[in-house]
Amino acid sequence: MYLGLDYGTSEIKALLMGDNGDIIATHGLPLSIQRPQPQWSEQSADEWWRVTNDLVLQLRDKVGNFKWAQIRGIGLSGQMHGAVLLNENNDVLRPVILWNDTRSSAECAELEQAVPDLHAITGNLAMAGFTAPKLLWVRKHEPDIFAQTKTVLLPKDYIRFLLTGKKVSEMSDAAGMLWLDVAKRDWSDEVLAACGMDRSFMADLVEGSHVSGSLKADLAEKWGLSPDVIVAGGGGDNAASAVGVGAVNPNDAFISLGTSGVVFVVNENYRPAPQSAVHCFCHALPNRWHQMSVMLSAAACLSWYCKLVGVKEVELLAEIERLSDEQRAQAPIFLPYLSGERTPHNDAFATGSLHGLTHAHGRAEIGYAVLEGVSFGLADGVRVLQESGTQISECSLLGGGARSPYWAQLLADILQIQIVTHKGGETGGALGAARLAALACGGDETQICTKPEINQIFNPNKKDFLPTRYAQFRKLYSVEKSNR
Numbered sequence: 001m002y003l004g005l006d007y008g009t010s011e012i013k014a015l016l017m018g019d020n021g022d023i024i025a026t027h028g029l030p031l032s033i034q035r036p037q038p039q040w041s042e043q044s045a046d047e048w049w050r051v052t053n054d055l056v057l058q059l060r061d062k063v064g065n066f067k068w069a070q071i072r073g074i075g076l077s078g079q080m081h082g083a084v085l086l087n088e089n090n091d092v093l094r095p096v097i098l099w100n101d102t103r104s105s106a107e108c109a110e111l112e113q114a115v116p117d118l119h120a121i122t123g124n125l126a127m128a129g130f131t132a133p134k135l136l137w138v139r140k141h142e143p144d145i146f147a148q149t150k151t152v153l154l155p156k157d158y159i160r161f162l163l164t165g166k167k168v169s170e171m172s173d174a175a176g177m178l179w180l181d182v183a184k185r186d187w188s189d190e191v192l193a194a195c196g197m198d199r200s201f202m203a204d205l206v207e208g209s210h211v212s213g214s215l216k217a218d219l220a221e222k223w224g225l226s227p228d229v230i231v232a233g234g235g236g237d238n239a240a241s242a243v244g245v246g247a248v249n250p251n252d253a254f255i256s257l258g259t260s261g262v263v264f265v266v267n268e269n270y271r272p273a274p275q276s277a278v279h280c281f282c283h284a285l286p287n288r289w290h291q292m293s294v295m296l297s298a299a300a301c302l303s304w305y306c307k308l309v310g311v312k313e314v315e316l317l318a319e320i321e322r323l324s325d326e327q328r329a330q331a332p333i334f335l336p337y338l339s340g341e342r343t344p345h346n347d348a349f350a351t352g353s354l355h356g357l358t359h360a361h362g363r364a365e366i367g368y369a370v371l372e373g374v375s376f377g378l379a380d381g382v383r384v385l386q387e388s389g390t391q392i393s394e395c396s397l398l399g400g401g402a403r404s405p406y407w408a409q410l411l412a413d414i415l416q417i418q419i420v421t422h423k424g425g426e427t428g429g430a431l432g433a434a435r436l437a438a439l440a441c442g443g444d445e446t447q448i449c450t451k452p453e454i455n456q457i458f459n460p461n462k463k464d465f466l467p468t469r470y471a472q473f474r475k476l477y478s479v480e481k482s483n484r
Helices: 045-063 105-114 118-122 131-141 143-148 155-164 171-177 189-194 217-223 237-244 299-309 313-321 325-329 363-387 405-415 425-440 465-482
Strands: 002-007 011-017 023-030 073-078 084-086 151-153 168-170 204-206 211-214 230-232 253-257 261-267 279-282 289-295 333-335 353-355 394-398 418-422 454-458
Touching: 002 045, 002 155, 002 237, 002 425, 011 045, 011 425, 023 045, 023 425, 045 155, 045 217, 073 155, 073 237, 073 425, 084 155, 105 131, 105 189, 118 189, 131 143, 131 171, 151 155, 155 168, 155 211, 155 230, 168 171, 168 211, 171 237, 171 279, 230 425, 237 253, 237 261, 237 289, 237 425, 261 363, 289 363, 299 313, 299 363, 313 363, 313 405, 325 363, 325 465, 333 363, 333 465, 353 465, 363 405, 363 465, 394 405, 405 418, 405 454, 405 465
Parallel strands: 002 073, 073 230, 168 204, 253 394, 394 418
Antiparallel strands: 002 011, 011 023, 084 151, 211 230, 253 261, 261 289, 279 289, 333 353, 418 454
């Protein structure tokens, strides 16, 4: 058995995978997010650990001690870019600054000026979500905290430290810190120095499919596992999801509709395209890289709207499906920038809006506008990936949004590419983590990293109103930005 732990923004998921790749059981528990000021987004590292322990013990009860005791490896997947700051005693110094926190936009400009070769080294623009600008912000606004900081860990790597006692990261997640030389798969001394740091602050690096350590004996006893259980390098959430869905070969692609929205494409070599705010990171597997377009609010927009109007998502989706194309064509236009935006705008100050509201619009029409606006945001990402020379003809669809056949068809119609959903597609990160654990235990990649069984295939249809509305969507962002 192999255990995958996926540290999302709103939930921690656990998945138990058998030696033949079958999913034995899954379980998840929610997390809270704190937003103490505008543009801030933080979580408690202590809460992660409390929830992890509860989750593991509940999953053990769910599957029984016999199966549980057969676990040989644990893999980790996690939300990227978060800054866990530890002092010399390995105490957490402050709440974790998350990936969707945009307070450090000024520090991004400072970092780009301090390191003229930043794009060439890291393969990316400096963005407020990345870890390096967060540390510049801490150095400027919380100098006492910065002075005490001896180690900076990513979310899943802090959990790894508690599991194994070792400070280790892996290439896919480390690439999102903006301190990694992504082509060389090693820390950049130049970028670290520009942040007042050096390698002593950083974790050791391994590949995601390699061993990073073993479970501590006292924790193994508490969890009912052998201390010989290894912990794999794992992956950042999207790279782990790619492993989970079998996106491991060049041009394999998927869309993730979770809290954020991602278009992910595997590359056989280092192919940065920072001019369009395309991300270029290492894959969780050796000798591979990937490009991503990232939007900060995707399924989070649907959750926000449902909470606002007091309706369950399943009810709203049913209402939206009953709309005619004429009603959809007359719906408002929604800009989904509730937390700023990354690709293609790199605009921490972008805001959401509904344009064209009238008395004729009910909650279903506005709900449609939200789904469409998120889908247009993903279309922006596909567009700039294609402009960089990357071709996409088919995408797997993962994440919570993959549960909606209507949304999957809408994406196919807007992107004009085939969309495929898979059985268990909502468990991509946790499944990928379990697969990486199996690889670290000596498994064969060609047998483990297969594509899960197809659930549905959505072929694109031509909808005359969609290109017109997409053009309006793009124009609205330009107008709103010029009016700021």
